[in-house]
Amino acid sequence: MNNPQLNKNGELQHLLSTEGLPAPILRNILDHAATFVSAAEGSEIKKVPLLHGKSVFNIFFENSTRTRTTFEIAAKRLSADVVNLNIGSSSASKGETLLDTVGNLCAMHADMFVVRHAQSGAAHLIARHVAPEIHVINAGDGRHAHPTQALLDMFTIRHFKKEFHNLRVAIVGDILHSRVARSQIHALTTLGVPEVRVIAPKTLLPAMVGKLGVQVYHDMRQGLRDVDVVMMLRLQNERMQGALLPSAQEYFKYYGLTQEKLVQAKSDAIVMHPGPMNRGVEIDSSVADGANSVILPQVTFGIAVRMAVMSMLAGAK
Amino acid sequence: MNIHIKNGRLIDPKNRIDAQRDVFVAEKRIAAIGAAPDGFVADQVIDAAGLIVMPGLVDVAARLREPGFEYKATLESEMEAAVAGGVTSLACPPDTDPPLDEPGLVEMLKHRARSLNLCRVFPVGALTYGLKGAELTEMAELTDAGCKAFGQADAPLTDTRVLLRAMQYAATFGYSVWLRPQDSFIARNGVAHDGEVATRLGLPSIPVVAETVALSTMLHLARETGARLHVCLISSAAGVELVRAAKREGLAVTCDVSMNHVHLSEMDIGYFDANCHLAPPLRSLRDRDALRAGLKDGTIDAICSNHSPVDEDAKQLPFAEAEDGATGLELLLPLGLKWAEQDGVPLLDAMKLVTVNPAQLIGQKVGYLSVGAHADLCIFDPDASWVVEPAALKSQGKNSPFLGYEVRGRVRYTLVEGQVAYQSNN
Numbered sequence: 181m182n183n184p185q186l187n188k189n190g191e192l193q194h195l196l197s198t199e200g201l202p203a204p205i206l207r208n209i210l211d212h213a214a215t216f217v218s219a220a221e222g223s224e225i226k227k228v229p230l231l232h233g234k235s236v237f238n239i240f241f242e243n244s245t246r247t248r249t250t251f252e253i254a255a256k257r258l259s260a261d262v263v264n265l266n267i268g269s270s271s272a273s274k275g276e277t278l279l280d281t282v283g284n285l286c287a288m289h290a291d292m293f294v295v296r297h298a299q300s301g302a303a304h305l306i307a308r309h310v311a312p313e314i315h316v317i318n319a320g321d322g323r324h325a326h327p328t329q330a331l332l333d334m335f336t337i338r339h340f341k342k343e344f345h346n347l348r349v350a351i352v353g354d355i356l357h358s359r360v361a362r363s364q365i366h367a368l369t370t371l372g373v374p375e376v377r378v379i380a381p382k383t384l385l386p387a388m389v390g391k392l393g394v395q396v397y398h399d400m401r402q403g404l405r406d407v408d409v410v411m412m413l414r415l416q417n418e419r420m421q422g423a424l425l426p427s428a429q430e431y432f433k434y435y436g437l438t439q440e441k442l443v444q445a446k447s448d449a450i451v452m453h454p455g456p457m458n459r460g461v462e463i464d465s466s467v468a469d470g471a472n473s474v475i476l477p478q479v480t481f482g483i484a485v486r487m488a489v490m491s492m493l494a495g496a497k
Numbered sequence: 498m499n500i501h502i503k504n505g506r507l508i509d510p511k512n513r514i515d516a517q518r519d520v521f522v523a524e525k526r527i528a529a530i531g532a533a534p535d536g537f538v539a540d541q542v543i544d545a546a547g548l549i550v551m552p553g554l555v556d557v558a559a560r561l562r563e564p565g566f567e568y569k570a571t572l573e574s575e576m577e578a579a580v581a582g583g584v585t586s587l588a589c590p591p592d593t594d595p596p597l598d599e600p601g602l603v604e605m606l607k608h609r610a611r612s613l614n615l616c617r618v619f620p621v622g623a624l625t626y627g628l629k630g631a632e633l634t635e636m637a638e639l640t641d642a643g644c645k646a647f648g649q650a651d652a653p654l655t656d657t658r659v660l661l662r663a664m665q666y667a668a669t670f671g672y673s674v675w676l677r678p679q680d681s682f683i684a685r686n687g688v689a690h691d692g693e694v695a696t697r698l699g700l701p702s703i704p705v706v707a708e709t710v711a712l713s714t715m716l717h718l719a720r721e722t723g724a725r726l727h728v729c730l731i732s733s734a735a736g737v738e739l740v741r742a743a744k745r746e747g748l749a750v751t752c753d754v755s756m757n758h759v760h761l762s763e764m765d766i767g768y769f770d771a772n773c774h775l776a777p778p779l780r781s782l783r784d785r786d787a788l789r790a791g792l793k794d795g796t797i798d799a800i801c802s803n804h805s806p807v808d809e810d811a812k813q814l815p816f817a818e819a820e821d822g823a824t825g826l827e828l829l830l831p832l833g834l835k836w837a838e839q840d841g842v843p844l845l846d847a848m849k850l851v852t853v854n855p856a857q858l859i860g861q862k863v864g865y866l867s868v869g870a871h872a873d874l875c876i877f878d879p880d881a882s883w884v885v886e887p888a889a890l891k892s893q894g895k896n897s898p899f900l901g902y903e904v905r906g907r908v909r910y911t912l913v914e915g916q917v918a919y920q921s922n923n
Contacts, residue, residue, distance in 0.1 A: 184768055199697065279813050299815035300699040301769030322817070323699030362699055386696040387704065
């Protein structure tokens with residue numbers, strides 16, 4: 181099976197998932213992103229002409245102001261022309277199929293698609309059907325993948341911890357429904373993190389999660405013991421339906437990150453969250469705003485990482 | 498019309514014959530095997546040198562999509578696919594639109610099929626009106642109209658009291674009840690096996706327990722009612738084990754598996770290949786091996802195509818949104834040969850699962866070649882290899898997980914009721 185993300189020279193053609201990307205490519209993206217951060221050094225990242233004359237289409241079949249905005253900022257700082265399309269959650273309701281929508285946009289001479297869709301595999305489907313000169317970035321597909329989020333998380337970890345090979349990382353929350361968690365797990369294991377833990381009740385874990393190379397914990401205090409990095413996940417409100425959880429209160433009590441639970445981790449552990457946060461559901465405000473939190477730097481690095489991905493894709497032949 | 502089929506290798510699983518024998522067809526029946534009957538004058542001679550002469554295949558699950566889904570396929574296109582695949586008898590599930598829940602619909606379908614004069618079609622009637630799982634259909638009337646069994650296709654029957662009553666009523670008349678075991682609550686919104694691949698790809702999943710919970714219920718009700726239960730499309734190792742135990746106990750239970758599941762596993766989904774979106778889902782390699790073991794030890798009685806042609810647009814969607822199903826009539830024979838070769842199963846034993854065994858499931862005297870039997874035959878070149886691609890398929894559905902595969906076994910002649918219904922030289 182050919183890896184649909186790489187061209188025949190082994191370069192990045194699309195960014196669909198962190199799974200199947202070799203470590204050198206992941207490191208290359210992080211290194212590339214670092215040039216955009218250090219160029220700014222505390223101040224705003226300045227505009228560069230790398231994507232001058234190129235058109236980036238943000239196609240969001242599922243609404244997300246945050247992610248779309250960071251992609252938009254990243255593209256504009258690379259001097260690209262940006263078009264935003266919010267197609268809504270159901271393309272079928274408009275009577276047009278996903279591939280028809282994409283076909284129409286291709287005809288408008290797009291160079292790059294940034295795609296978010298509620299269904300796992302949507303970005304792969306689009307990547308299979310676009311012309312070879314068009315690049316696809318997956319901005320989140322169903323429960324499957326959200327590679328740029330995972331990459332900005334890796335950037336954040338490297339920024340604060342320098343290395344990956346000596347870390348113990350815990351991912352906490354709704355692993356089952358989380359595209360972020362899947363992408364984080366693949367990125368962490370590929371970059372050589374020796375111990376990745378997932379912490380969740382059994383209802384929020386996929387069947388064969390152990391096969392992803394993680395250790396499973398149901399007790400949060402045990403799971404957090406001596407970890408260097410705590411990666412929290414957002415809990416969607418609809419999980420209270422469908423008999424997955426009894427209540428947000430009980431969830432917070434057992435799986436919400438509080439100072440009292442965080443003391444199990446190393447004292448210099450960093451706390452991350454992909455946002456938007458549900459304070460008092462998966463994370464206590466005192467932790468979210470506390471000394472260990474790197475949640476705001478994550479957002480800043482997110483722009484640099486997306487700039488890196490876009491410029492590398494544009495450079496691929 | 499008298500036909501002399503000469504020089505072929507005759508394989509007749511029912512009569513345990515695998516030998517070089519000529520076959521003589523007269524008056525729509527097998528007139529003789531070996532030597533010509535007295536005074537036989539052939540109108541047509543088929544030279545089957547290098548070919549295998551077998552009873553026509555019998556497929557217990559092939560959707561023809563009529564009435565109601567003619568945009569996916571038509572009776573004509575799919576019956577042409579059937580005879581091109583050497584299938585001379587098929588049972589079609591009741592999930593048409595409207596479903597096969599009224600005698601008039603069944604009669605119309607039988608009539609349409611007969612007038613096309615290609616293969617035999619045996620409808621499976623709906624067990625409940627509209628397949629809604631609430632009210633029983635007129636099973637006796639439907640049987641008079643031509644139904645050979647009653648089932649729900651993929652429609653759920655969640656009300657166990659209705660299921661109990663349906664099985665009691667069917668048992669009254671000795672009708673067999675065909676059910677696919679899947680608990681619809683556990684399976685809700687699921688599209689893939691609850692295994693490694695769904696975990697990786699983030700696909701909503703259907704655990705094995707969805708099959709075993711439903712199957713256990715059915716087996717308990719079969720024991721209680723004495724109904725003949727046919728378990729459709731078994732997919733898991735645990736499911737096979739339940740059927741094996743039920744047979745050992747002496748329950749009147751039979752079972753089939755789709756050819757897709759004999760060959761494929763969840764791994765074949767790869768990067769979201771919607772052609773592998775099937776119902777039931779493709780399961781683990783361990784499950785697939787257990788299905789194969791079930792075929793070998795007789796736990797599973799028949800292999801069906803579960804032919805479900807889908808129009809192209811319905812597959813060009815993200816995996817979960819894509820319609821499930823695959824075309825299969827033309828792949829039943831080559832994939833059956835492939836399985837026999839891979840597992841070292843003698844052809845006599847392997848081909849039983851696509852001829853006489855499924856014929857018994859629908860209670861029809863077809864699928865064998867004794868003197869006096871219906872002259873339904875499939876004559877094929879076991880060594881001819883071909884590539885599965887849209888242009889090579891007669892079926893209107895071009896969707897198959899096997900696209901691009903090279904397979905061996907190409908049908909040269911298909912005879913139905915003593916008439917050549919299909920012929921090909923390549």
